[in-house]
Amino acid sequence: MKIAVVGATGEVGRMMLTCLEEFRVEAQLDLFASERSAGQTLYFNDESIRVQKLEEDSLKQRYDYILMSAGGAISKSYAPIAAAAGNTIIDNSSAWRREQGIPLVVPEINGSELKGYSGIVANPNCSTIQMVLALYPLHLKYGLSKVVVSTYQSVSGSGHKGIATLEKQRQGIDDDGIYPERIDLNVIPQIGAFMDNGYSQEEDKMQYETQRIMSLTELKICATTVRVPVLYGHSETVYAEFEREVDVCEAASVLAAAPSIKYHDNTYFTPIQLGKSNDSHVSRLRCGVDNHSLAFWNVGNNVRLGAATNAVRILLKHRELNA
Numbered sequence: 001m002k003i004a005v006v007g008a009t010g011e012v013g014r015m016m017l018t019c020l021e022e023f024r025v026e027a028q029l030d031l032f033a034s035e036r037s038a039g040q041t042l043y044f045n046d047e048s049i050r051v052q053k054l055e056e057d058s059l060k061q062r063y064d065y066i067l068m069s070a071g072g073a074i075s076k077s078y079a080p081i082a083a084a085a086g087n088t089i090i091d092n093s094s095a096w097r098r099e100q101g102i103p104l105v106v107p108e109i110n111g112s113e114l115k116g117y118s119g120i121v122a123n124p125n126c127s128t129i130q131m132v133l134a135l136y137p138l139h140l141k142y143g144l145s146k147v148v149v150s151t152y153q154s155v156s157g158s159g160h161k162g163i164a165t166l167e168k169q170r171q172g173i174d175d176d177g178i179y180p181e182r183i184d185l186n187v188i189p190q191i192g193a194f195m196d197n198g199y200s201q202e203e204d205k206m207q208y209e210t211q212r213i214m215s216l217t218e219l220k221i222c223a224t225t226v227r228v229p230v231l232y233g234h235s236e237t238v239y240a241e242f243e244r245e246v247d248v249c250e251a252a253s254v255l256a257a258a259p260s261i262k263y264h265d266n267t268y269f270t271p272i273q274l275g276k277s278n279d280s281h282v283s284r285l286r287c288g289v290d291n292h293s294l295a296f297w298n299v300g301n302n303v304r305l306g307a308a309t310n311a312v313r314i315l316l317k318h319r320e321l322n323a
Contacts, residue, residue, distance in 0.1 A: 001025070001065070002030075002062075002064050003028070003030075003063060003065050003067065004029070004030045004059065005017065005066075006032045006033075006054060006059070006066060006067070006070050007032075007074070009031075009033045010033075010069055010070070010160070011159060012069040012092055013067075013069045013070075015309075016067050016308040016311060016312065017029075018308070019308045019311075022276075023312055023313075030049075030063070031051045031052065032054040032059075033051050033052075034054065034070075035053050037051060038051055038052060038054075056078075056081060059081050059087065060082075061085065062087065064319075065090060065318075065319075066082050066088070067090050068090065069092040069093070069308075069311075070093070072093040075093045080120075083119045086118065087118075088117075088318060089119070089120045089121065091121065092123045094125070098208065099120075104122045105122070105317075106124060106133065107310070108259045108313075109132060109133070109213055110213055111317040111321070112321070114314070114321050114322070115321040117318075117322075121314055121318070124209050125202070125206060125209055125306075126153075126157060127151050127153060127157075127205075127234050128205065128213070129305060130234065130298055130299070130300030130302075130306060131147075131206070131238060131298055132214060133260050133280040134255065134280055134296065135238070137255060137257075138240065138242070138255070139214060141244075141246075142243065142244045142245075142251075143242050144241075146219070146240065146241040147239070148221075148238075148240075149222070149236055150223075150226065151202075151206075152226055152234065153202075153225060153235075155229065155231060156231055156232050156302060157227075157234065161178045162177075162178060165183060166183055166184055169184035183228075183229050184229050187229075190225075191227055192205075199223070202223075203224060206221070207222075232274065232302065232303060233270075233271025233274045233301055234271070234302045234306060235271055235297070237295070237296075237297060238296050240288070240293060245291050245292055246287075246294055248287055251294055261279060262281045262282070263281075265285075268283040268297055269297070270299065271299055274299065278305055278309040279305065280300045281298065281300065282296050282297070282298055284296055
């Protein structure tokens with residue numbers, strides 16, 4: 001199998017290589033990045049690979065899959081070129097997530113959309129992926145009607161510049177960096193620009209993407225997204241209402257049996273415990289305001305589950321359905 005990784009030297013690009021190794025994907029890799037990063041050497045299965053400069057002709061050749069994590073502008077320019085050459089592109093940016101006709105996929109939920117499809121596939125937002133993995137099995141059992149979610153998102157969700165900003169502030173450098181306020185010893189209730197309706201762009205992503213991935217266009221969802229001074233791992237408090245009466249013990253069993261979920265009973269799970277986990281972790285499951293609602297705490301590795309892992313799982317699901 002021949003695979004290209006675009007944006008290979010970035011945080012998510014490097015993790016894509018790691019996930020390809022961990023999922024034992026046997027492939028010949030071509031790695032691409034900007035002119036500034038071209039020439040670097042990365043490793044896949046202990047073999048060295050020289051990173052090439054991304055150019056217009058780079059993606060005109062045929063690949064089995066192209067994994068892209070180079071930002072929306074690059075994706076808008078290069079993904080159509082790759083698609084025109086007959087390639088299947090799995091894009092981690094937000095560039096294609098609202099485009100009708102382009103699948104927005106979490107394989108455990110709507111992977112069937114990949115059958116018979118080639119072209120651009122959109123990888124959802126990191127905070128959306130970990131939440132819908134937990135909500136979907138509960139929806140199948142009880143019928144989801146409303147979600148209220150607050151996120152506590154790590155600085156790595158902003159890329160390397162977010163990590164650098166926090167580390168500099170912890171060294172005593174007085175510089176807000178890429179954030180509108182100081183992030184060290186603080187929390188910022190804004191991720192992305194604010195829209196006319198008062199919601200931020202990140203909140204709007206979660207609302208739209210959850211409805212689309214779960215095929216619940218009438219789902220009521222209210223999101224508040226917050227940046228916190230944590231390096232890796234997004235956390236969420238989720239309150240969900242259902243059409244049918246719920247039972248907490250039964251709901252716990254549903255979650256424990258669900259794919260890509262790690263359920264923690266009688267304890268809680270925190271971002272610092274994530275390590276190399278590719279799962280969405282659910283703990284503190286309890287009744288909400290009545291017997292038609294649940295509340296829980298949800299943690300996931302935003303660079304793995306929220307980006308690279310889901311992209312590789314899309315690749316594997318597409319290959320399975322179109323073999």
